[in-house]
Amino acid sequence: MSDTMRAYRLIAWGEPPRLVDMAVPRPGAGQVVVRVAGNGLCHSDFTMGELTREIGEALGWSMPFTLGHEVGGWIAAVGSGVEGLAEGDAVALRSPASCGSCWYCTRGQDSACSGGLVGRGYGRDGGLAEYVLVESAGDVLPLRSVDPVLAGPLTDAGATSYHAVRRVLAKLTPGSTAVVIGAGGLGAFAIQFLKALSPATVVAVDSDPARLEVAASRGADEVVTGVDRDTARRLQAMTGGGAAAVLDFVGIDHTISAGLGSLRPAGTYGLVGAGMGTFRRPWYGGLPRDAEIFTFQGSSRSDVEDVLALADGGQLVIDTEQFALSDVQDAYAALHRGGLRGRVVVVPSD
Numbered sequence: 181m182s183d184t185m186r187a188y189r190l191i192a193w194g195e196p197p198r199l200v201d202m203a204v205p206r207p208g209a210g211q212v213v214v215r216v217a218g219n220g221l222c223h224s225d226f227t228m229g230e231l232t233r234e235i236g237e238a239l240g241w242s243m244p245f246t247l248g249h250e251v252g253g254w255i256a257a258v259g260s261g262v263e264g265l266a267e268g269d270a271v272a273l274r275s276p277a278s279c280g281s282c283w284y285c286t287r288g289q290d291s292a293c294s295g296g297l298v299g300r301g302y303g304r305d306g307g308l309a310e311y312v313l314v315e316s317a318g319d320v321l322p323l324r325s326v327d328p329v330l331a332g333p334l335t336d337a338g339a340t341s342y343h344a345v346r347r348v349l350a351k352l353t354p355g356s357t358a359v360v361i362g363a364g365g366l367g368a369f370a371i372q373f374l375k376a377l378s379p380a381t382v383v384a385v386d387s388d389p390a391r392l393e394v395a396a397s398r399g400a401d402e403v404v405t406g407v408d409r410d411t412a413r414r415l416q417a418m419t420g421g422g423a424a425a426v427l428d429f430v431g432i433d434h435t436i437s438a439g440l441g442s443l444r445p446a447g448t449y450g451l452v453g454a455g456m457g458t459f460r461r462p463w464y465g466g467l468p469r470d471a472e473i474f475t476f477q478g479s480s481r482s483d484v485e486d487v488l489a490l491a492d493g494g495q496l497v498i499d500t501e502q503f504a505l506s507d508v509q510d511a512y513a514a515l516h517r518g519g520l521r522g523r524v525v526v527v528p529s530d
């Protein structure tokens with residue numbers, strides 16, 4: 181390992197990130213250093229550079245830090261006391277911190293742990309660098325057959341999407357329909373999970389024809405272009421009485437009302453997308469009969485493990501668009517523009 185590396189870092193509150201040189205981290209006791217094979221970019225990265233000091237510090241974040249919370253790579257150095265991991269092992273990293281002992285963590289709901297407000301790539305150094313320090317070796321998840329260049333997106337986009345699918349599986353009996361609104365990074369994973377784990381017919385809804393093409397190639401049985409006032413009626417007609425589950429990976433006013441409007445009685449609507457939409461109707465009597473509505477952020481450790489197991493079993497295609505670390509700004513610009521056919525992954529090695 182050389183002494184210095186490139187890293188894409190937030191340097192100060194409210195300022196855009198920059199590609200800078202910094203020291204390569206060394207592992208302390210119980211820690212490992214991972215050489216990054218690939219780091220997936222996430223829409224949430226955009227908001228981090230805009231945080232005020234007040235909000236950042238309230239979250240427990242400290243400046244500067246390296247962005248990137250979807251990391252796959254190889255173990256580069258192992259600190260004392262770490263067992264079961266060796267240099268060269270292919271791994272993925274779980275980014276959110278969790279305490280392991282609170283009410284939520286002990287019930288397998290570690291995505292609700294208050295420790296998770298800080299994580300690798302948000303408030304601490306992340307994977308948009310040649311190397312990343314893993315402070316707790318427990319965050320390291322070994323890969324068997326999955327390519328570490330592609331593994332990063334599974335740990336966040338894949339696992340969050342899996343969390344949503346897992347929560348509606350019981351509703352997806354034979355003959356039922358699941359609707360996925362927003363067929364981008366998370367939605368494309370959701371389509372694959374639904375096809376792998378349920379007998380439901382899967383309908384993908386998106387305004388972007390490129391995404392719908394990917395959705396169809398990943399198993400969507402039907403695709404619907406765009407969301408407007410007529411979408412709920414169309415989906416009701418297509419599904420012969422409504423969808424058993426709708427997963428909304430967009431979360432704007434139109435998708436919320438189309439999603440709720442296309443449920444069948446006793447169906448479930450899950451809001452995942454951070455579109456900040458609202459639903460201004462009387463809830464009592466205004467929602468589908470016996471409907472269930474849920475929302476959440478992030479994923480638990482067990483979600484990540486399940487997703488990695490599915491990928492290792494060959495049941496998951498990981499669509500990516502890859503960029504070099506020196507082109508990281510172009511990678512974010514591409515993410516911002518949209519029209520992509522896979523998750524954006526930054527590959528630090530030249």
Ligand SMILES: [Zn+2]
Binds near residue numbers: 224249336337
């Ligand atoms: Zn993310």
Ligand SMILES: [Zn+2]
Binds near residue numbers: 278282283284285293
């Ligand atoms: Zn906890």
